[in-house]
Amino acid sequence: MIPVKRVTLQDVATHAGVSMKTVSNVVRDYPHVSPAMRERVQAAVAELGYRPNLRGRSLATGRSNMLALAFPDLRRPYFAELAHVFARVSAARGYRLLLEETGGTPDGERAVLRDREAGIVDGVVLHPQALRATDLEAYREDTPLVFLGEDPQPSGADQVAIDNVAAAEQAVTHLVRLGRRRIGFLGHETGPWSFTSTLRLDGYRAGLERAGHRFDESLLVARAEGDALGAEAALGAALDDGLEIDGLLCRDDLAAIGALRALLVRGLHVPCDVAVVGWDATVLTASTVPSITSVAPDTVELASRALDLLLERIDGLDAPGRHVTVGHDVLVRESAPEP
Amino acid sequence: MIPVKRVTLQDVATHAGVSMKTVSNVVRDYPHVSPAMRERVQAAVAELGYRPNLRGRSLATGRSNMLALAFPDLRRPYFAELAHVFARVSAARGYRLLLEETGGTPDGERAVLRDREAGIVDGVVLHPQALRATDLEAYREDTPLVFLGEDPQPSGADQVAIDNVAAAEQAVTHLVRLGRRRIGFLGHETGPWSFTSTLRLDGYRAGLERAGHRFDESLLVARAEGDALGAEAALGAALDDGLEIDGLLCRDDLAAIGALRALLVRGLHVPCDVAVVGWDATVLTASTVPSITSVAPDTVELASRALDLLLERIDGLDAPGRHVTVGHDVLVRESAPEP
DNA sequence: GCGCGACTATACAGCGCTGTAAATCTGAGA
DNA sequence: TCTCAGATTTACAGCGCTGTATAGTCGCGC
Numbered sequence: 219m220i221p222v223k224r225v226t227l228q229d230v231a232t233h234a235g236v237s238m239k240t241v242s243n244v245v246r247d248y249p250h251v252s253p254a255m256r257e258r259v260q261a262a263v264a265e266l267g268y269r270p271n272l273r274g275r276s277l278a279t280g281r282s283n284m285l286a287l288a289f290p291d292l293r294r295p296y297f298a299e300l301a302h303v304f305a306r307v308s309a310a311r312g313y314r315l316l317l318e319e320t321g322g323t324p325d326g327e328r329a330v331l332r333d334r335e336a337g338i339v340d341g342v343v344l345h346p347q348a349l350r351a352t353d354l355e356a357y358r359e360d361t362p363l364v365f366l367g368e369d370p371q372p373s374g375a376d377q378v379a380i381d382n383v384a385a386a387e388q389a390v391t392h393l394v395r396l397g398r399r400r401i402g403f404l405g406h407e408t409g410p411w412s413f414t415s416t417l418r419l420d421g422y423r424a425g426l427e428r429a430g431h432r433f434d435e436s437l438l439v440a441r442a443e444g445d446a447l448g449a450e451a452a453l454g455a456a457l458d459d460g461l462e463i464d465g466l467l468c469r470d471d472l473a474a475i476g477a478l479r480a481l482l483v484r485g486l487h488v489p490c491d492v493a494v495v496g497w498d499a500t501v502l503t504a505s506t507v508p509s510i511t512s513v514a515p516d517t518v519e520l521a522s523r524a525l526d527l528l529l530e531r532i533d534g535l536d537a538p539g540r541h542v543t544v545g546h547d548v549l550v551r552e553s554a555p556e557p
Numbered sequence: 558m559i560p561v562k563r564v565t566l567q568d569v570a571t572h573a574g575v576s577m578k579t580v581s582n583v584v585r586d587y588p589h590v591s592p593a594m595r596e597r598v599q600a601a602v603a604e605l606g607y608r609p610n611l612r613g614r615s616l617a618t619g620r621s622n623m624l625a626l627a628f629p630d631l632r633r634p635y636f637a638e639l640a641h642v643f644a645r646v647s648a649a650r651g652y653r654l655l656l657e658e659t660g661g662t663p664d665g666e667r668a669v670l671r672d673r674e675a676g677i678v679d680g681v682v683l684h685p686q687a688l689r690a691t692d693l694e695a696y697r698e699d700t701p702l703v704f705l706g707e708d709p710q711p712s713g714a715d716q717v718a719i720d721n722v723a724a725a726e727q728a729v730t731h732l733v734r735l736g737r738r739r740i741g742f743l744g745h746e747t748g749p750w751s752f753t754s755t756l757r758l759d760g761y762r763a764g765l766e767r768a769g770h771r772f773d774e775s776l777l778v779a780r781a782e783g784d785a786l787g788a789e790a791a792l793g794a795a796l797d798d799g800l801e802i803d804g805l806l807c808r809d810d811l812a813a814i815g816a817l818r819a820l821l822v823r824g825l826h827v828p829c830d831v832a833v834v835g836w837d838a839t840v841l842t843a844s845t846v847p848s849i850t851s852v853a854p855d856t857v858e859l860a861s862r863a864l865d866l867l868l869e870r871i872d873g874l875d876a877p878g879r880h881v882t883v884g885h886d887v888l889v890r891e892s893a894p895e896p
Numbered sequence: 897g898c899g900c901g902a903c904t905a906t907a908c909a910g911c912g913c914t915g916t917a918a919a920t921c922t923g924a925g926a
Numbered sequence: 927t928c929t930c931a932g933a934t935t936t937a938c939a940g941c942g943c944t945g946t947a948t949a950g951t952c953g954c955g956c
Binding site for chain 2 (some may be wrong): 903904905906909910911912913
Binding site for chain 3 (some may be wrong): 275
């Protein structure tokens with residue numbers, strides 16, 4: 219029932235009485251094949267149940283039709299959703315997507331470029347967290363590469379991101395329009411800030427200043443762990459310590475979810491006492507109580523543009539690093555409603 | 558700066574003045590190589606920056622050291638977390654993991670077995686949703702395969718799952734011990750039930766009967782969409798329609814999250830008015846308000862056992878299908894606390 | 897000083913497929 | 927009927943690597 223050995227191109231060729239190359243041409247839809255020949259070969263293919271061996275093809279062509287998407291952690295909903303979108307978009311372009319978790323560590327991020335993808339992938343899209351693009355470029359092999367996320371210190375590589383500063387400013391402005399005066403920021407790293415956090419904090423500050431509010435470092439709440447529990451613990455501790463806020467911009471939705479819990483458990487009502495804005499607009503933020511207003515990056519556009527750039531590089535484009543900005547939105551829901 | 562052409566094994570061999578095979582032996586840690594030779598070759602490798610080309614190796618050995626994990630949808634937190642665990646566990650065994658979404662559709666599930674993995678992966682772990690293992694076996698190629706999820710109609714293939722019936726029964730028992738009498742079930746499919754739903758409903762029913770409660774079909778709430786919003790809509794409609802419950806077992810955590818919102822929005826308190834139990838114990842259920850009591854499958858064990866079985870098949874084991882059950886737990890939190 | 901066994905290193909073929917260039921075929925015009 | 931351009935088909939080499947079989951090397955005991 220299970221064939222001992224896979225059917226090979228040569229088997230089909232022999233069976234159909236033609237050359238191997240002709241079978242190859244038929245299988246790959248090469249145009250200059252006569253209809254009669256095409257039919258004959260297709261019959262043989264069907265009869266023997268032939269399926270091309272991707273390894274052999276890949277070795278011969280030097281292409282694998284696979285791309286890699288590397289990001290910190292699949293368990294963070296944003297990345298899971300991003301991966302989903304990337305998989306769709308790259309499938310639509312005829313590429314399979316290999317998903318790779320870096321753990322958000324320097325080693326993990328370097329490893330992606332240095333070791334892992336060697337020769338099994340045609341290109342890599344990397345969303346770094348610990349390292350910046352400029353640091354990572356040194357480790358780059360000859361595989362085409364596109365960075366996700368806006369590195370403030372632009373590198374020579376292609377890069378796609380939303381405008382974090384503008385988005386954060388916009389989110390703060392939304393809170394200001396709700397009459398909030400003591401607007402905090404939750405969720406950046408306790409250690410050195412990732413560049414994403416840095417940018418969002420920049421925008422947060424800009425938003426405050428634009429509204430004539432004073433930037434107050436005591437309203438910044440870092441978290442030790444990048445998940446919801448870490449955010450809950452951090453904000454909880456700060457609140458218990460006397461922190462007073464009436465608005466909160468979160469670095470990401472996980473922080474917002476943790477914030478919700480920290481606030482509600484302490485009897486603070488959202489949005490009446492504290493209005494909360496998350497970031498990424500992951501699907502679950504529509505189902506919390508209250509649902510969470512969140513900054514929504516255009517992930518489809520993000521994926522499309524990133525793959526555009528990457529495929530151009532794969533096709534041999536040699537050009538300086540290009541930096542593309544894609545759109546975003548503030549998705550208004552219950553945690554920070556319309557004024 | 559970027560080498561025009563990758564360094565090949567032959568380049569290293571020439572550079573070190575040895576044969577290609579010797580370099581290969583060094584690179585792959587073949588034992589019978591003299592220390593001096595090993596050192597010389599390693600120096601050449603380092604000097605030229607050689608990295609083995611996985612495509613070539615894969616063609617020569619017939620192995621790719623990659624496995625595929627296929628499941629319905631990455632956006633569902635359970636699968637994202639499962640994928641994360643599988644990736645770790647398989648990395649620990651020296652395999653990379655290719656993640657594949659089937660969309661939960663018959664075509665998607667068939668495609669995984671039939672087209673997609675042809676020759677690029679050494680084995681496949683498939684978590685079906687639309688089709689049962691027995692249906693899928695027909696499409697199986699010669700790639701080793703392990704099913705995830707307990708198909709009530711055991712197939713000839715290997716299978717790993719938790720005991721869904723026992724777990725559901727246990728969850729219901731927990732609700733009963735909280736004094737709940739009208740315990741509903743939320744989240745199975747509106748169309749034909751998946752076998753997972755079927756089993757969990759079986760256990761739900763068994764739990765009720767064991768407690769001497771009557772099984773009442775009007776307490777079953779199906780959802781059209783397999784996400785939280787779908788569950789919220791379904792339960793909301795049922796409640797508005799007069800459904801009265803004081804306990805609720807959900808097919809998965811997304812259903813529980815949707816349920817929370819449907820209940821709270823209608824002024825019902827969880828757990829006082831309605832106690833809720835979710836399923837999968839995804840991390841986010843610790844951060845909702847209230848946090849969600851949930852059935853926790855032992856995913857690490859699930860992944861380990863599945864890979865054990867798969868690797869044995871890859872090593873050529875020829876045996877009838879084996880069916881492994883891994884452990885689970887009811888993780889008690891606020892939505893259905895200890896009595 | 898020689899022969900043998902145990903290790904090491906090498907040569908060669910080939911994994912399954914595709915690119916290139918050359919061979920073959922077709923049919924129209926002379 | 928013959929020639930030649932254009933369209934199909936084929937032969938061959940080789941992508942980068944590893945398994946097998948073979949050759950080479952060394953040390954040791956007689």
